[in-house]
Amino acid sequence: MPTAPVPPDEIRDLFSRALSDMYRAEVPQYGTLLELVADVNAATLAKDPALRAALERDDDLNRLDVERHGAIRLGTGGELCTIRRLFAVMGMHPVGYYDLSVAGVPVHSTAFRPTSDAALRRNPFRVFTSLLRLELIEDAALRAEAARILAGRQIFTPRALELIAVSETAGGLHRGQAEEFVREALETFRWHSQATVTLPAYQALLKAHRLIADVVSFKGPHINHLTPRTLDLDLVQAEMRRRGMAAKAVIEGPPRRDCAILLRQTSFKALEEPIAFKAEDGAAASGTHTARFGEIEQRGVALTAKGRMLYDDLLASVRRDVQVGAGGSQAEDYGGELAVRFRLFPDSWAELRDQDLAFFRYTPTRAGLDAAAAGQTLAASLGELVARGHLRFDPITYEDFLPVSAAGIFQSNLGTDEQRNYDARSHRQAFEEALGAKVHDELDLYAQAQAQSIEQALARLGVRTGGLGPH
Numbered sequence: 377m378p379t380a381p382v383p384p385d386e387i388r389d390l391f392s393r394a395l396s397d398m399y400r401a402e403v404p405q406y407g408t409l410l411e412l413v414a415d416v417n418a419a420t421l422a423k424d425p426a427l428r429a430a431l432e433r434d435d436d437l438n439r440l441d442v443e444r445h446g447a448i449r450l451g452t453g454g455e456l457c458t459i460r461r462l463f464a465v466m467g468m469h470p471v472g473y474y475d476l477s478v479a480g481v482p483v484h485s486t487a488f489r490p491t492s493d494a495a496l497r498r499n500p501f502r503v504f505t506s507l508l509r510l511e512l513i514e515d516a517a518l519r520a521e522a523a524r525i526l527a528g529r530q531i532f533t534p535r536a537l538e539l540i541a542v543s544e545t546a547g548g549l550h551r552g553q554a555e556e557f558v559r560e561a562l563e564t565f566r567w568h569s570q571a572t573v574t575l576p577a578y579q580a581l582l583k584a585h586r587l588i589a590d591v592v593s594f595k596g597p598h599i600n601h602l603t604p605r606t607l608d609l610d611l612v613q614a615e616m617r618r619r620g621m622a623a624k625a626v627i628e629g630p631p632r633r634d635c636a637i638l639l640r641q642t643s644f645k646a647l648e649e650p651i652a653f654k655a656e657d658g659a660a661a662s663g664t665h666t667a668r669f670g671e672i673e674q675r676g677v678a679l680t681a682k683g684r685m686l687y688d689d690l691l692a693s694v695r696r697d698v699q700v701g702a703g704g705s706q707a708e709d710y711g712g713e714l715a716v717r718f719r720l721f722p723d724s725w726a727e728l729r730d731q732d733l734a735f736f737r738y739t740p741t742r743a744g745l746d747a748a749a750a751g752q753t754l755a756a757s758l759g760e761l762v763a764r765g766h767l768r769f770d771p772i773t774y775e776d777f778l779p780v781s782a783a784g785i786f787q788s789n790l791g792t793d794e795q796r797n798y799d800a801r802s803h804r805q806a807f808e809e810a811l812g813a814k815v816h817d818e819l820d821l822y823a824q825a826q827a828q829s830i831e832q833a834l835a836r837l838g839v840r841t842g843g844l845g846p847h
């Protein structure tokens with residue numbers, strides 16, 4: 377009699393820890409970064425008890441130590457479809473569509489991540505997953521050659537494929553299978569120092585786009601970074617520079633604020649790694665490839681559609697007026713201008729809530745529960761319940777990515793800090809067809825989390841929910 381299936385949340389936790397160990401062994405700088413982030417987080421929490429209390433209330437404190445995101449780049453629609461099934465075994469589902477071609481990067485992407493509050497609390501591990509858009513290679517012969525190479529590779533082990541199918545048909549994996557699944561799945565993310573193409577073929581791909589060479593020349597989609605979450609990005613950035621790590625010129629995302637919004641990110645340059653290319657006429661050639669890099673992130677509150685529009689407008693206005701050059705020139709002007717323009721974005725939790733710019737999780741206060749227990753009639757609107765101290769609200773963490781920021785991270789890791797703004801059509805439908813599923817809308821997920829918290833809070837306060845708006 378087989379044992380009960382292992383919860384997908386637990387498989388994800390096992391996998392993310394195993395991946396982190398593997399990456400740490402492969403890229404020592406990642407280990408250094410983890411230590412640095414842990415130190416900065418501990419120091420930040422020690423001097424900011426209010427932040428500690430807020431994170432505790434939100435259950436964000438427990439997950440902070442294991443919180444990471446990674447990224448991979450896939451070559452074919454078939455690979456994307458199978459990776460969706462692989463991530464589903466671990467309770468990770470595609471959320472959001474990111475079109476990076478608008479920033480001159482020939483990919484489109486989604487993020488596989490847990491979607492429920494409970495699963496996010498357990499381990500919020502996410503993987504930013506990109507699909508190469510071969511149709512953007514202009515040279516027809518090269519395009520055909522790249523397609524041929526990709527069609528001939530299998531990035532999953534036979535046993536991983538079997539276990540995905542077992543999980544789908546049996547509704548889960550038992551303990552032994554889950555552990556085997558983690559080991560087998562890890563193989564897809566491993567680094568290979570042997571290219572599957574010859575040096576001249578690699579160079580031709582490189583000339584078309586560095587990213588194309590990275591996807592097409594190898595046996596699998598090596599994990600290219602794993603990013604810990606810090607509570608003070610500026611401090612880690614300064615410390616990275618002090619330790620001689622080549623941090624990118626600009627921090628992506630919003631400026632530093634009292635009330636953190638969305639996502640701020642910075643990365644340090646890719647490592648140059650030795651590669652053995654496929655032998656040609658009996659002669660093997662060695663060379664190097666840059667793919668892997670380090671990144672840190674700081675997460676803030678998730679914005680509503682209205683808040684996001686304001687964010688996008690302010691960011692676009694800065695990018696229009698201050699263009700950061702390839703070597704990072706103008707980076708200081710950019711940072712300064714960003715801070716100035718974002719003064720238009722309210723920076724208190726109360727204003728963000730009143731103006732419906734961000735999502736919050738509501739909980740009854742002790743006073744509220746006491747008043748309810750004493751049989752008092754409580755206020756009939758959320759705003760009044762908050763004003764009377766019967767209900768409190770805390771920011772809901774942004775769990776996703778930002779397309780403009782992601783493009784900046786791609787570009788810095790491809791060897792340039794230049795900001796480019798292109799126009800291109802989005803190809804979401806083709807992406808979802810390859811994926812074999814629709815991506816979840818991240819705004820729906822945040823709205824649900826907020827609505828659920830309101831419903832539960834009001835039920836505990838004994839307030840009837842009919843007709844209550846968010847204010």
Ligand code: OOG
Nearest residue numbers: 447504777781782785786
């Ligand atoms: C992914 C770059 C995007 C992020 O955090 O926005 C990213 C890649 O380079 O494959 O990781």
Ligand code: NI
Nearest residue numbers: 447603671785
């Ligand atoms: Ni990243």
